[in-house]
Amino acid sequence: MMRNRFIDLPLAAVAVLVYVSLYLPILLVFLLSFFSMRRGKVNWDTFSLSWYAKLFENDALGGALWNSLLVGSLAVAAAATFATSAAILVRSRPDRHSARLLEYVIFLPFLLPPIITGLSLLIYFREAGVGRGIFTITVGHTLFVSAIIYRIVLTRLNALSRNLVEAAQDLGATRIQTFRFIILPNLRMPLLTGGLLAFALSFDETMITLFLSGTDATLPVRLYAMMRVGFTPTINALITLLLGFSILLTVAVALVWRRNADSARKSYREGRT
């Protein structure tokens, strides 16, 4: 390809503009969690960790963060169990109408507008006499994230040779042994990826949670509530911490993936020679 500076330069400018507009706000939040700002200028002399200290004193935010982590973990665990069972069931009878129906039922909450899911659950729980709280939020999130885990697990199951299950049974394995020794070890990566994705979705889910939370708000709901009454720089500290946490998580996943890909490539090369 011929390089043309008349095209390259504007392209580079657009790229810079895109990146700046994407990352400048984040950078600003990061800086503001350490420094104070006057008339649009960062005052570099005011470095302090006081916002972080305030964050940890602020029970409302800390509690909300804890709620978010708790709901996320519970919802991911429940959804992983449910979605894996469903995927194995669908996979074992792919031509049955009941399997199709089950698949549809799993995807519906993901595709429905959250406001409808949230509202229906709210009405249901009220009629059933279940008080709003961590439990109701977890149920809502489980419904919502199951589809993601289901899809990822099913893709992996489809890639696995169907013969593996037959081979295991042929060698004398019971259904439970087949699941434990053959299926589960092959689902480690998809469950990890699906779980992380589901956790991220659960973490910033707002609409369904809004309907289902009583006094136990999750982080996004709490932040939303705080925004209405006023703005406190503790939020900058909180977002910076979350940002650091997400980056760490992403890097960790990337490393695990790369190790897997490396060993696959290595074994492929060794197999060739």
Place this chain on the structure above:
Amino acid sequence: MAAPDADSRHEVAGDRTPLLRIRGLGVRFQDFEAIRPLDLDVLNGEFLTVLGPSGSGKTTLLRTIAGFQQPTAGRIEFDGRDIADLPINRRPFNTVFQDYALFPHMTVRENVAFGLRVRGIARATRDARVEDALGIVELEDLGNRYPTQLSGGQQQRTALARAMICEPRLILLDEPLAALDATLRRQMQKFLKVVQRQSGITFVFVTHDQSEAITVSDRICVMRSGRIEQIGTPRDLYYRPRSRFVAAFFGASNILEPCRIESTGEAVTMVSTPFGTMSVDGPLPQVREGLALAVRPEALVPASGDACNRIGCEVVSVSFVGSETITELRHPQTRHVLTMKTRSNPSARHPAVGSHLEVGFDAAACALVTGAQE
């Protein structure tokens, strides 16, 4: 219709008893009959090949025996015991799959040990037996590799060791060599045969490759459209096909037709063909309609004085193809073309094209066949 062939069973049975006895077994998928009710005996210690083109029902038959497919009719007995209701994991035999189905997250050693592990065999016994099995398939040095680190032949041998580890009396093999290249496939054919002989395990082997079937089998069961077309030794099927289909499946044949039985003697049957009256020895087909006489190209030879079946022909072409020389002949009256395959001989003179040549074949080197070819 598909009653097992009394002759061929007699030939090999001797003192051997059937290990697997299949009676009236049928498999139907909605309105498609994958297997029409058939009978089959697998003898103890034999290498039986189920041979057929794709769609002939051979793999369905194997999967039904293994338990992956439910029969819609008939019964399967193993060692005198009906196994119809036995779940897959409790059937006393193992399978080698077409794609090997090795567990990708386990090493060779773990793969081989799997059958013992799920039976709760103690680790020490397990390890010893795994080493033995790896020794048999010559994979002692590769025990710690993962399946993706193995070549096709090594994967194949791992699958075999895994199927043998529980010392089954019967192993089912579903086209295990299909994925290998030609050279490796020939090596593995020999290897399978040796392992089968030495272990004494009965093998039921499915393939669509007739030369493979001839190489490895004690007996071959030819299937077509869900039916058993013929069962017999490789030699039987090659020289004594009973249908045009079997004759064609094992290579080219000269088909002399129409053909009519003139007289049946003690051993020899006289049949009239467009080429004259010929004598055939061997069993007569039950069906007498649409008969033809099948003669292998290499059974045709330039006639010497004592050949009992002779045909006078005109030489159309002679082609030298290395170890063999192929001569095309035309019968002057009927315009039928015959093919003769002879061993090349550096000092032999080829007959001139257009010249007259008398060819003959032995009464034992031809067979009466029936049925359609396709």
